[in-house]
Amino acid sequence: MIIASNVSKKFGKLKALDDVSVTCIKGECIALIGPNGCGKTTLIKSILGMVVCDSGFITFNGNNIRHDWKYRAQIGYMPQIGRYPENMTIGQVLDMMKDIRGYKNENLDEELISQFGLRDILKKRMSTLSGGTRQKVSAALAFLFDPDVLIMDEPTAGLDPVSSEILKEKILTEKNTGKLVLITSHILSELDDLISQVIYMQDGRICFHKSITSLQQETGEAKLSKAIAHVMLKG
Amino acid sequence: MKKIIKYVIIDILRNKIVLAYTAFLLLISITIFNLEDNSAKGLLSLLNIILIIVPLVSMLFSAIYVYNSSEFLELLVSQPLKRKTIWLSLFFGLAASMAFAFFIGAGIPILLYEATPTGFIMLGTGLLLSVIFVAIAMLAAVMARDKAKGIGVVILLWLYFSIIFDGLVLFVLFQFADYPLEKSMVAAVAFNPIDLSRILILLKMDVSALMGYTGAIFKDFFGAQTGLLISFAVLFTWIVIPAWLSLRKFNRKDL
Numbered sequence: 001m002i003i004a005s006n007v008s009k010k011f012g013k014l015k016a017l018d019d020v021s022v023t024c025i026k027g028e029c030i031a032l033i034g035p036n037g038c039g040k041t042t043l044i045k046s047i048l049g050m051v052v053c054d055s056g057f058i059t060f061n062g063n064n065i066r067h068d069w070k071y072r073a074q075i076g077y078m079p080q081i082g083r084y085p086e087n088m089t090i091g092q093v094l095d096m097m098k099d100i101r102g103y104k105n106e107n108l109d110e111e112l113i114s115q116f117g118l119r120d121i122l123k124k125r126m127s128t129l130s131g132g133t134r135q136k137v138s139a140a141l142a143f144l145f146d147p148d149v150l151i152m153d154e155p156t157a158g159l160d161p162v163s164s165e166i167l168k169e170k171i172l173t174e175k176n177t178g179k180l181v182l183i184t185s186h187i188l189s190e191l192d193d194l195i196s197q198v199i200y201m202q203d204g205r206i207c208f209h210k211s212i213t214s215l216q217q218e219t220g221e222a223k224l225s226k227a228i229a230h231v232m233l234k235g
Numbered sequence: 236m237k238k239i240i241k242y243v244i245i246d247i248l249r250n251k252i253v254l255a256y257t258a259f260l261l262l263i264s265i266t267i268f269n270l271e272d273n274s275a276k277g278l279l280s281l282l283n284i285i286l287i288i289v290p291l292v293s294m295l296f297s298a299i300y301v302y303n304s305s306e307f308l309e310l311l312v313s314q315p316l317k318r319k320t321i322w323l324s325l326f327f328g329l330a331a332s333m334a335f336a337f338f339i340g341a342g343i344p345i346l347l348y349e350a351t352p353t354g355f356i357m358l359g360t361g362l363l364l365s366v367i368f369v370a371i372a373m374l375a376a377v378m379a380r381d382k383a384k385g386i387g388v389v390i391l392l393w394l395y396f397s398i399i400f401d402g403l404v405l406f407v408l409f410q411f412a413d414y415p416l417e418k419s420m421v422a423a424v425a426f427n428p429i430d431l432s433r434i435l436i437l438l439k440m441d442v443s444a445l446m447g448y449t450g451a452i453f454k455d456f457f458g459a460q461t462g463l464l465i466s467f468a469v470l471f472t473w474i475v476i477p478a479w480l481s482l483r484k485f486n487r488k489d490l
Binding site: 011048049050051072073086087096101 | 304305306309310311312316487488490
């Protein structure tokens with residue numbers, strides 16, 4: 001569904017992505033893990049077209065994304081740090097996104113909006129929200145348009161345990177309907193029951209891309225965190 | 236495109252600076268027209284104030300607005316929208332707000348007190364200048380990632396267009412007084428939209444004593460009618476080129 005071929009990106013002297021090639025297939029739930037600054041967010045942003053890569057190309061359903069923009073209608077993106085126009089209220093932001101995407105009130109997945117209790121604070125301005133509430137808005141927006149692909153950058157960072165659980169449940173149900181889910185996280189334990197594949201990145205390169213079962217077999221560890229630790233120590 | 240322009244304009248109206256700018260222009264224009272017994276003289280005084288204030292406010296406000304809407308731009312870029320649509324909507328939203336503020340603040344008093352061809356030209360150049368400096372500010376804002384740097388560049392550009400350029404022209408004229416520089420001076424004026432607007436209005440007013448050296452040559456060289464057409468063409472180029480360059484830059488920008 002999403003294929004990246006030999007993608008490279010430099011920020012000044014820093015090589016954020018170095019010849020990255022990745023294939024993501026529908027129905028998979030892929031964890032993108034690696035140390036801080038290894039290029040996870042840059043890779044995600046390249047897929048979304050927010051970062052323009054220096055060389056290589058990315059295709060979405062067979063179309064090069066370079067000059068395409070309509071493909072983003074099929075992606076729900078939850079950024080690491082959700083940044084929204086500060087003087088708009090939550091309700092206005094939600095309405096604006098619906099308006100821009102051209103959705104009226106049909107076919108919308110508003111489950112998270114009600115589960116997170118955002119309905120009661122629709123009148124609050126974005127500038128007054130706490131980090132966690134912003135994350136909730138980001139999550140609600142990512143799922144709102146029932147997209148085929150979900151890209152979540154550190155989805156549970158800053159969420160309280162209850163909301164975090166709600167979000168994980170939601171990701172799981174969406175994954176089971178055959179969507180492609182791409183998650184980055186540093187909390188490996190919470191990924192255990194979600195993911196089917198792991199991409200491990202380091203210094204802008206992909207170290208390995210394996211299914212969780214083959215990773216478990218190779219390392220002999222059942223838990224993802226232990227399996228990754230095993231690989232890191234050996235490598 | 237219309238939807239995003241709508242959101243940009245709603246946002247600009249919500250932050251009251253543009254309303255204050257409109258009120259300020261309105262106050263100045265009405266005061267000046269009431270102070271002078273001859274409204275043509277009033278127009279001349281207004282001209283000097285407008286040529287300073289309009290570029291400054293248009294540029295500063297647009298640059299700060301572009302920096303402050305970086306979140307908004309980031310949000311929009313991850314949506315199924317063309318970057319071109321996003322950037323042009325921002326440009327049209329800002330240009331429409333600044334031009335409309337000028338029209339209400341200075342345009343209506345001009346039409347009330349001095350609805351002559353000179354008045355209309357002043358109205359036209361004022362509107363064009365508002366849009367030109369929105370385009371220039373957006374170019375500066377997209378080039379510089381750092382907010383302080385971008386705003387600093389905008390202030391320097393304003394200084395250049397309003398003060399330094401004239402100084403440079405005078406310097407060159409005195410230094411090379413022995414050479415026939417008239418034709419090149421005419422070409423040089425095309426590099427400053429503020430000077431160009433001033434000459435445009437003064438040509439129409441026929442107050443050659445106030446035209447300055449560049450203006451005198453300009454009139455001599457073009458004759459009022461052709462000069463007018465060429466000047467407007469040049470002013471339009473001043474909108475198109477910065478807007479196009481900033482769009483190209485934005486298309487490749489990492490957010």
